[in-house]
Amino acid sequence: MLNIIAILVLFGAIQGFLLCIYLYFKKKENKAAFNNFALFLFSLSFFNLTYALMYMKISILGIIPLTSFPFPYKYLIAVGFYFFIKSQISKEEKVISKYDYLLFLPAIFYGILRTYWYIKLHTGVDKDIFWNVYKTGFFTYNEYAYLIFNLLLLSLSVKFLIRYKTQIRGTKISQKNWKWLLKFSYVFIAVIIFNLILAVIVHIVGDQYNGIVYSFILILNSIYIYWVGFESLTKSNYLFNTFRLKKQNSIEDKTSSILAQKLEHWMNVEEVFTNKNLKLSDLASLIETNEKELSIFIYESFKMSFSEYVNRSRIEKVKTLLKTEDQKKYTLLAIAENAGFSSKSSFNAVFKKVTGLTPTQYKASLKN
Template sequence: MSNVFSGQPTCQYISHMNLQFDLLAIINTLGAFQCFLISLALFSLKTGNRTANRYLAFFLLTLSLFIFDEILYNSGLYQYYPYTYGIGTTFDFLLPPFLYLYIKALTVQDYTLKKKEAIHFVLAAIILLLSLPGIFQSSAIKSAAYLNDLQENLNLGTFEIVFSLVFQIYIGSYFVTALVKLNSALNNEALDKDIPVKFKYLRGLIIAMLFVLAVHIFFFYTPWFDETADVYLLFLLTVIVYIMAFTGMRQSEIFTADLLKINPQKYKKSTLTDEVVEKTLSNLQRLMEVEKLYLNSDLKLPDLASQLKVTTHQLSQIINEKFEKNFFNFINEYRIEAVKSILNDPASENRTMPDIAFEVGFNSLSVFNSAFKKVTGLSPSEFRKQS
């Protein structure tokens, strides 16, 4: 393909390129539009893991823009409408991080993007900055640059080939990491038995992307790779989009299911005694209600288990079975109750929501807002108005 996977255009036209908008181009265009519509639907979705859905929406939006860019390139339309020519490579560097972060948001409880994780977008930012001078050129200059780009890439040098290989490895590493992370989460015995089935489509999506990458790598380094192979590889991506859209329409719950939903039956072979359970529950209640450990924003499962003198696995089991929730939801519910008490106090009417959220142990406003609405059915501001 001209950008993604190889970073190099694959066309044999030099001084002029005739328009080639055939049936495949129409199918690919409709697929890109479908991808765009799915992304809009996910952005507006109010249920399920909203953080994960946003990353999936960004991934699909970027994928739709990438497909449009490839269609403009391969059909020759860029020769006559070069307005966005030069920006397409940025999409290549955005696709892998968005897919990876989608998987991470699905598999990490209350996930929020950390500052250090902005490194995932550094390459895309660099490519965009390098592209800006060309993007703001006149249409005539960009059209000439497009034709010149075709000519220069008929004979790839060693640098271009090595760069393409490095870029292909970059993309593949993201996809493989995402697949490993997803498989690890789906193999967790703590999940409800129907969860892995609901998320089978996602494993298929990543494997399909890896397949397209592998096919592209194979043809890119053989004499058979030309503009025809490029178009058919783009068609494969479009087919993936159609399948995903069809699956989403048939099983809308795949976008609203909670990958981290716990199955209490997983502990039926546990060796925990009733005596240990009761003692731990009593001490846990004391730590939460008397010592208010939930106010510590850095509180982690191992920290709490250490104070209770049980293993993290045992504490996780007790919380899962006795409260039918995971550790984070358990802690956050105490924090939400503390917030409700503060909001019901007339003396706190002038306090800001961030101030209250941080006081009770939240270290992220997005997590606070999501947790509050999950527990109360209202946003913090709506609850305050009703108090």
């Protein structure tokens, strides 16, 4: 039974390591975020690797003794995650303080302690060093210590994400990305809480069953690694971004206001949409902005694309013209062309989509 579990846990660890390599090529936008994410995922994967090899009774890799290898992975998992979340914000915002780096101290101290034991064990000075430490209850209480430490850091990560949720500058896509990071954190908190519950159970059942119960912790970690892998592959564009924060009375807010005024003028006063060949670049040039900024502004303000926005304005123009006495002598096609449509088919399709009626049906309804 434990051998099957060991294989599943080992595959989880291998996937975590391979994922670190794969994501290396996705790090271009924010290298700091990648480095911290890699620390988190590598440490979590190393956790599984250590116990998988122990269950499989593999104690040496080449000339390197693996038993009790002194890498303080348990104290680095949440530290990596915490810095990954904070490094999403641009360095100029300085959300990472020099005091945050003190969070590495538990890993450093524990790493030094483990190295001392590791050397004594493998040099033959004291082959019972780990057993003697175990009998003191140190490892049991260390399990609680690292889980509580991880839970604390994850709570701080969530608090950070909630605090800056409304201050993220950018598009709706940026807000969606930020919400995904929050979900990512909540899932990890759930994993740590389950780990803590299982650690208590291990403590209660004692030595006789703790190997079996602890295997559930490893399986849970493996499931989480698989989930991280799935999320990373399907949403890798969410992982390593650089967000900036809004400022009070920011230039960005003023720019949006000016953009709205100019768009209102050119669309509702000048009626540039009546130009059949109007392109996004044309309107952006008139408003004195770039195409990307204008496209994003239209989507955020009206929840539609540029073409949908222009066609809706044309439909409103057609509806206005149909209600005037002077336009009754013109055909529907002539009115549509006057509003900016270039073909009868596109006019009919857009009109039906926007109003729910064909142009003919709508015109007839005006007579009733």
